[in-house]
Amino acid sequence: MKYDVVIGLEIHVALLTESKFLCSCSTAFGAPPNTQCCPVCLGLPGSLPVVNEKAVEYAVKAGLALNCQVHTFSRFDRKNYFYPDLPKAYQITQDTYPLCTDGFLEYYIDDELRCTAITRLHLEEEAGKLIHSGSSIVDSEYSLVDYNRAGIPLIEIVTAPDITSPRQARLFLEQLRLVMRYIGVSDVKMEEGSLRCDANISLKPQGSPVLGTKVEIKNLNSFRALERALEYEVKRQSAVLERGGKIKQESRTWDERAGRTLSMRSKGDAPDYRYFPEPDLPPLQLDPAWVNCLKDTLPELPLARLRRLEESYGLSRYEATFLVNYPDFGDLFLELAKAGEDNTALVNLLMGDYARLAREQGHLAPGRIAELLRIVAEGLITHNQSKAVLEELFRSPLSPREIVRDKGWEVLRDAEQLRAMVQEALAANPDIVSRYRAGEERLWGYLVGQVMRAAAGKADPKVVNELLKEELARG
Ligand SMILES: [Zn+2]
Known part of the structure; x- marks a missing residue:
């Protein structure tokens, strides 16, 4: 039954x-x-x-x-x-x-x-x-x-x-x-x-x-x-x-x-x-x-906040639920979103490595988070490098821009410099190059990786891809 x-x-x-x-x-x-x-x-x-x-x-x-x-x-x-x-x-x-x-x-x-x-x-x-x-x-x-x-x-x-x-x-x-x-x-x-x-x-x-x-x-x-x-x-x-x-x-x-x-x-x-x-x-x-006065002092309650995050900020249920369940993260998100930061980039940052670091060490000042998002959007650093900058922000009193300058982490876009690295990578891997030319297309990623390694991860991947194409066509 x-x-x-x-x-x-x-x-x-x-x-x-x-x-x-x-x-x-x-x-x-x-x-x-x-x-x-x-x-x-x-x-x-x-x-x-x-x-x-x-x-x-x-x-x-x-x-x-x-x-x-x-x-x-x-x-x-x-x-x-x-x-x-x-x-x-x-x-x-x-x-x-x-x-x-x-x-x-x-x-x-x-x-x-x-x-x-x-x-x-x-x-x-x-x-x-x-x-x-x-x-x-x-x-x-x-x-x-x-x-x-x-x-x-x-x-x-x-x-x-x-x-x-x-x-x-x-x-x-x-x-x-x-x-x-x-x-x-x-x-x-x-x-x-x-x-x-x-x-x-x-x-x-x-x-x-x-x-x-x-x-x-x-x-x-x-x-x-x-x-x-x-x-x-x-x-x-x-x-x-x-x-x-x-x-x-x-x-x-x-x-x-x-x-x-x-x-x-x-x-x-x-x-x-x-x-x-x-x-x-x-x-x-x-x-x-x-009693009416007390009613007026009530803050926004979890369900209302969930709906606002979904409807006004376009977040998914999963993202909104995270921000509602951790109100300190929710407050931070709302403060930065109000200041005009990109909602998607912001919520991805808060739910990613930031969440782990903030739980161990407390939150960063909102201004420093905003600056980190901005230098990624401007292309000063790649998304990948932003993780290292974030780690550094929890250790150092410097601003994101100062950290990037100090560490020499700016994205490498200079075509001359990058072309030299591409040529070097091709010269150092003649075997891979000929196999790629013979049709093993999956080796493309390996070649990109070699150039990135030479550039210590700072190369702009778009430029590297273009140069690699050019150089291989030339040979
Ligand atoms: Zn007592």
Whole structure:
């Protein structure tokens, strides 16, 4: 039987505020354990939380960038559960009245534009971090707790279950990360945990309107893990259904090393969080004018930039995607293209050797890149030589023209000089010459190569070709 795959994602994004959500502790990553805590984020009796305005601002910006309705009234709730990384034994979150609802995000799967609905986006606080003495909680003698992370502001983003393949889930998450980076509300590093994702997945007979039983997968800490875990679940669930079995509603964890998901807990064991309104915080009431102001501060978002690069600059999807995925390259391209540089030459340069060198050593000043393009266009150096000049630009403070002059890299066009080199090459290879004349045309390239070598690669290939033709005709 054929099945439709139904996937929904739940994403947590740590916001890049300098202080925590409900107290003034620092959020800097990598400090010694338990040095960034206070009575509020440790939940000591009598301490009172105060909402960080920057966290609200970032959450609103994220909601706007995801085309959500931002509610001027929202409320905080307590989510009660016991776990050692949660010092208060409850998490301050938003349950009944979230900050944002009803958004969507558009992104491409190959050439096809897809749209995934965002059900809700709300603010909440991060838990602490457990550090196990062994490799995992089950084989550890003891665990330590670091509360530096406790109370960092998070947004939780929940999608509608309208993703239909593991690959689509990954592409959606990649686009979401890009949007968060563009608006600057998070550093969205999956390896540091500032972007996390859980996935719900179920299967149903193809075309059926009835949803199947869903399974939640946790512990997906890379894009690859997300896609692989979902692929594994599609196979596992269809095998169960093929056998006539039933899918159990449960939470499963992804075991990266084994390449499979494992059952964590079934629905019956799911905790009852006993949500109730947070008594220590007033509801969040936003001024609509402030929300509108934030809307005006949003930068151009990835999809809009992609379209502009294709439509106004004539770039291919491949080129535009590169520039969108690496916004620093995109900014550089737009700055230089605006200054009138040739789009094709520019994008080829940026995506070629330049990309490798800039990633290792940082970007060059735009003016130096522009000059390099210009001296190639003018014919001062060949395209081939421009690679050497580029390497040199990363080492030397000189301008491209100065480098060419210093190194004596100007293209050699002088017909007299080149003719002598051609004649020498022919004289030195009588055997090749006679074979060429006898019809072995492929030897032409060899002869050109000999002249180029004599000219240390600086000869203008067009002139060399013409002279070689003349000299061979003469003999
Ligand atoms: Zn604190």
